[in-house]
Amino acid sequence: xxxxxxxxxxxxxxxxxxxxxxxxxxxxxxxxxxxxxxxxxxxxxxxxxxxxxxxxxxxxxxxxxxxxxxxxxxxxxxxxxxxxxxxxxxxxxxxxxxxxxxxxxxxxxxxxxxxx
Amino acid sequence: xxxxxxxxxxxxxxxxxxxxxxxxxxxxxxxxxxxxxxxxxxxxxxxxxxxxxxxxxxxxxxxxxxxxxxxxxxxxxxxxxxxxxxxxxxxxxxxxxxxxxxxxxxxxxx
Numbered sequence: 001x002x003x004x005x006x007x008x009x010x011x012x013x014x015x016x017x018x019x020x021x022x023x024x025x026x027x028x029x030x031x032x033x034x035x036x037x038x039x040x041x042x043x044x045x046x047x048x049x050x051x052x053x054x055x056x057x058x059x060x061x062x063x064x065x066x067x068x069x070x071x072x073x074x075x076x077x078x079x080x081x082x083x084x085x086x087x088x089x090x091x092x093x094x095x096x097x098x099x100x101x102x103x104x105x106x107x108x109x110x111x112x113x114x115x116x
Numbered sequence: 117x118x119x120x121x122x123x124x125x126x127x128x129x130x131x132x133x134x135x136x137x138x139x140x141x142x143x144x145x146x147x148x149x150x151x152x153x154x155x156x157x158x159x160x161x162x163x164x165x166x167x168x169x170x171x172x173x174x175x176x177x178x179x180x181x182x183x184x185x186x187x188x189x190x191x192x193x194x195x196x197x198x199x200x201x202x203x204x205x206x207x208x209x210x211x212x213x214x215x216x217x218x219x220x221x222x223x224x225x226x
Binding site (some may be wrong): 004 | 209216219
């Protein structure tokens with residue numbers, strides 16, 4: 001058990017809809033990362049937060065947004081959903097603000113999103 | 117920017133065979149290198165890491181050596197088991213973020 005909790009485990013929704021994915025980091029970890037894993041594109045970094053502030057941004061679409069709350073949990077909001085957004089969305093956490101050798105990432109089990 | 121390239125899969129081996137999964141990286145600085153493993157239905161788990169050149173990371177019989185001269189971090193195991201069947205990701209961490217390779221699916225047959 002990595003200590004990172006993601007909810008829900010599965011989500012099925014229709015095109016055009018909006019969903020929110022939730023992540024609770026490991027106790028003591030200040031940084032949260034979001035990744036998208038699809039069959040054809042591997043693991044894509046979306047965005048990182050450290051202690052409530054955005055730290056780094058990757059290949060995140062404008063239809064997607066995220067935030068980290070004062071209690072350090074994070075939410076990833078996906079709107080105007082398209083079929084191509086179907087994927088596994090992983091949250092990871094680390095103690096420090098960067099994934100350094102002393103602060104590796106700990107991953108949750110992911111949320112599987114299916115857009116129909 | 118920094119990047120990681122790992123060998124394409126899938127890789128299928130018989131139990132007790134020797135495993136090598138190649139990983140090379142491109143980086144401007146001195147990154148830390150990692151191997152993560154993803155078992156079916158689960159998130160990624162850290163398998164091993166190395167933070168500087170010539171460091172050897174090892175865990176559960178797997179090992180990888182940080183080779184700066186060849187910019188490589190190949191994963192090896194002398195004798196694989198069926199339970200090692202999973203997807204393996206090479207990753208690089210610099211000052212900004214963690215970048216992952218595309219993943220290599222390993223299937224070990226009895």
